[in-house]
Amino acid sequence: MWRVAITIAGLDSGGGAGIHADIKTFAAMGVHGATALTCVTAQNTYEVREAQCLSPQLVRAQIMAVWDDMGIDAGKTGMLGTREIIEEVASVVGKLGFPLVVDPVMVAKSGAPLISEDAVDVLKRRLLPVAKVVTPNKPEAEKLTGMKIASVNDAEKAAEFIHKEYGTEIVVVKGGHLEGGEAIDVVYYRGSFHKFSTPRLESRATHGTGCAFSAAIAAGLAKGLDPLEAIKTAKQFIYTAIKYGVAKGKGHWPVNPTAWVEIPAERWRAYEELRAALEAIRKNAALFAKAIPEVQSNLGYVIDPRYAVDVNDVVAVPGRIVNYMGEARPSGPPAFGASSHTARKILALVGKDPNARSAMNIKYSPELVERARALGYKIAVVDRRKEPEEAKKIEGGSMKWVVGEALSQTGGTAPDIIVDLGDWGKEPQITVVGRTPTEVVEKVLRLLS
Ligand SMILES: Cc1ncc(COP(=O)(O)OP(=O)(O)O)c(N)n1
Numbered sequence: 039m040w041r042v043a044i045t046i047a048g049l050d051s052g053g054g055a056g057i058h059a060d061i062k063t064f065a066a067m068g069v070h071g072a073t074a075l076t077c078v079t080a081q082n083t084y085e086v087r088e089a090q091c092l093s094p095q096l097v098r099a100q101i102m103a104v105w106d107d108m109g110i111d112a113g114k115t116g117m118l119g120t121r122e123i124i125e126e127v128a129s130v131v132g133k134l135g136f137p138l139v140v141d142p143v144m145v146a147k148s149g150a151p152l153i154s155e156d157a158v159d160v161l162k163r164r165l166l167p168v169a170k171v172v173t174p175n176k177p178e179a180e181k182l183t184g185m186k187i188a189s190v191n192d193a194e195k196a197a198e199f200i201h202k203e204y205g206t207e208i209v210v211v212k213g214g215h216l217e218g219g220e221a222i223d224v225v226y227y228r229g230s231f232h233k234f235s236t237p238r239l240e241s242r243a244t245h246g247t248g249c250a251f252s253a254a255i256a257a258g259l260a261k262g263l264d265p266l267e268a269i270k271t272a273k274q275f276i277y278t279a280i281k282y283g284v285a286k287g288k289g290h291w292p293v294n295p296t297a298w299v300e301i302p303a304e305r306w307r308a309y310e311e312l313r314a315a316l317e318a319i320r321k322n323a324a325l326f327a328k329a330i331p332e333v334q335s336n337l338g339y340v341i342d343p344r345y346a347v348d349v350n351d352v353v354a355v356p357g358r359i360v361n362y363m364g365e366a367r368p369s370g371p372p373a374f375g376a377s378s379h380t381a382r383k384i385l386a387l388v389g390k391d392p393n394a395r396s397a398m399n400i401k402y403s404p405e406l407v408e409r410a411r412a413l414g415y416k417i418a419v420v421d422r423r424k425e426p427e428e429a430k431k432i433e434g435g436s437m438k439w440v441v442g443e444a445l446s447q448t449g450g451t452a453p454d455i456i457v458d459l460g461d462w463g464k465e466p467q468i469t470v471v472g473r474t475p476t477e478v479v480e481k482v483l484r485l486l487s
Pocket residue numbers: 047048049050055056057079081116117143145146147148152175244245246247248249250
């Protein structure tokens with residue numbers, strides 16, 4: 039069943055925070071996202087240039103238009119701008135009664151105020167009592183309580199104070215601004231404290247974290263999750279959104295809420311692509327058998343380079359592709375992390391040319407190189423005997439050196455084949471490179487035909 043979550047928040051023209059972050063989060067969490075826009079900001083990753091708020095009546099009208107049509111399963115507030123808007127939102131939410139998550143946004147990361155000074159008191163006295171959850175960070179919790187927060191213990195005291203003083207059922211004091219290797223969020227709920235923690239990320243992509251986190255809790259509540267379950271999931275969600283942030287802008291980069299669904303989708307796509315390419319090898323098994331070297335072959339494919347971190351993001355064949363009685367055979371179905379050599383080569387390639395996402399090693403022969411030349415393939419020839427000792431000593435250094443050498447011969451973009459002439463104890467090989475495993479298999483087929 040479709041659930042509806044509404045964001046009552048401002049617009050960030052840079053798309054990193056505000057309603058953009060919220061709607062991306064709702065979509066990633068599988069709920070239908072609706073909006074009641076409060077203010078428009080001319081903003082980017084490093085400053086807020088201008089801001090203008092709508093009338094409280096128009097904010098109410100947006101909420102009512104959604105309510106009268108689809109109903110609202112949960113909501114969240116972000117930038118509310120003025121005391122009049124806060125009063126109107128408190129009044130309408132109080133009447134409709136849907137669970138509301140309040141992100142008590144006061145100041146943008148860039149330092150600009152997002153709420154007028156006289157509105158903070160209205161937020162405390164009018165909005166917090168009708169909210170189910172409030173999600174202050176350290177400076178916001180200090181402003182709401184007048185306390186100094188320097189530890190998890192202080193955060194607990196602040197959370198309990200906010201609940202007792204303003205009546206919000208659940209208080210989440212976020213640990214992002216506290217010190218320590220773990221980012222610990224403290225939750226006060228029904229007289230008990232709960233802690234949710236993730237490793238602290240040293241990331242530049244933090245613009246919109248508060249927005250996406252509160253939206254993720256609202257999405258969980260809209261889906262009917264237990265509040266603690268909704269908060270725990272939101273914590274994992276925001277960890278992923280920060281880790282795979284949008285590397286764009288001169289200031290704090292935007293968080294990436296869609297990483298939550300894009301990464302699993304990418305892994306599935308890569309797996310399916312590889313499976314199809316292995317099918318093509320099976321169909322031409324006798325031909326491919328001629329190209330299997332002593333060390334055997336592997337065919338790998340890395341997920342979208344924006345999301346690739348290590349060999350576990352490269353799908354390949356466990357046990358490699360072998361020559362079994364004159365037929366090329368993948369030893370088993372593809373798996374992530376199944377390759378070491380090919381995976382490291384692909385990671386080195388994609389680090390220099392984002393299109394070079396797939397590769398397969400085949401047997402070296404001068405005839406195959408000649409054939410590649412006749413086909414007009416872009417060829418790089420690497421002599422491993424010239425590899426400096428330092429490169430050999432570094433983990434993954436050899437692959438980087440081979441790839442660097444190869445791409446220096448082809449103007450920075452990947453060649454169709456890298457001819458590795460081998461070294462003592464290292465069999466010469468040809469690595470066929472392409473955008474997809476299907477393209478690689480087609481290139482090998484043309485070479486062998
Ligand atoms: C329109 C708008 N709404 C909210 C914010 C706050 O975002 P940010 O500065 O990234 O702070 P957190 O949401 O991460 O706490 C904004 N800048 N603009």
